[in-house]
Amino acid sequence: DQQVKQNSPSLSVQEGRISILNCDYTNSMFDYFLWYKKYPAEGPTFLISISSIKDKNEDGRFTVFLNKSAKHLSLHIVPSQPGDSAVYFCAASGSQGNLIFGKGTKLSVKP
Amino acid sequence: KAGVTQTPRYLIKTRGQQVTLSCSPISGHRSVSWYQQTPGQGLQFLFEYFSETQRNKGNFPGRFSGRQFSNSRSEMNVSTLELGDSALYLCASSLEFGQGGSSPLHFGNGTRLTVT
Numbered sequence: 001d002q003q004v005k006q007n008s009p010s011l012s013v014q015e016g017r018i019s020i021l022n023c024d025y026t027n028s029m030f031d032y033f034l035w036y037k038k039y040p041a042e043g044p045t046f047l048i049s050i051s052s053i054k055d056k057n058e059d060g061r062f063t064v065f066l067n068k069s070a071k072h073l074s075l076h077i078v079p080s081q082p083g084d085s086a087v088y089f090c091a092a093s094g095s096q097g098n099l100i101f102g103k104g105t106k107l108s109v110k111p
Numbered sequence: 112k113a114g115v116t117q118t119p120r121y122l123i124k125t126r127g128q129q130v131t132l133s134c135s136p137i138s139g140h141r142s143v144s145w146y147q148q149t150p151g152q153g154l155q156f157l158f159e160y161f162s163e164t165q166r167n168k169g170n171f172p173g174r175f176s177g178r179q180f181s182n183s184r185s186e187m188n189v190s191t192l193e194l195g196d197s198a199l200y201l202c203a204s205s206l207e208f209g210q211g212g213s214s215p216l217h218f219g220n221g222t223r224l225t226v227t
């Protein structure tokens with residue numbers, strides 16, 4: 001059973017527009033949510049995180065929104081740039097400390 | 112500051128053999144975690160080491176083991192390799208134990224293991 005789900009395997013966006021990546025989770029005990037970005041042949045890179053007690057966290061072009069009642073979080077990238085093209089992983093941290101990852105969404109930003 | 116270093120980058124082994132992968136964390140990071148990435152399953156947690164002790168373990172068979180040395184460097188071992196062990200093995204380090212938002216993981220570029 002997948003505790004963290006990214007239902008869109010891919011997303012294509014025009015340069016300059018907003019990219020919205022979505023993630024759903026099932027376990028209400030998760031205390032932190034994180035987003036990682038991965039380029040081919042590289043390891044994932046930490047992007048942004050949010051505590052379960054908050055509903056929004058912003059860092060430059062990246063904003064993460066958390067809707068606890070819907071068990072849903074989203075990552076907004078504004079404006080999207082071609083260099084943002086990568087696979088984005090949503091992850092959740094629970095009481096045992098390990099991260100549980102979604103299967104990723106491949107974002108393509110077209111010039 | 113140097114990032115997480117994993118060696119080797121690529122490895123080809125045959126079924127039944129065993130393999131050891133190595134990871135050097137970011138200087139000052141005391142926690143090392145290992146993940147397996149496959150196309151079908153995504154990133155799955157193997158184990159986490161902190162201060163030379165395994166603090167947490169994922170749902171993998173006993174053929175997968177690891178250890179951490181006093182300088183925080185870590186090794187992962189897989190014995191009696193199976194075809195399904197072919198994957199990208201990622202090591203990650205963090206300042207402290209636990210991988211929440213207050214101490215996010217920093218990943219290496221991984222070791223690509225192919226079992227034939």
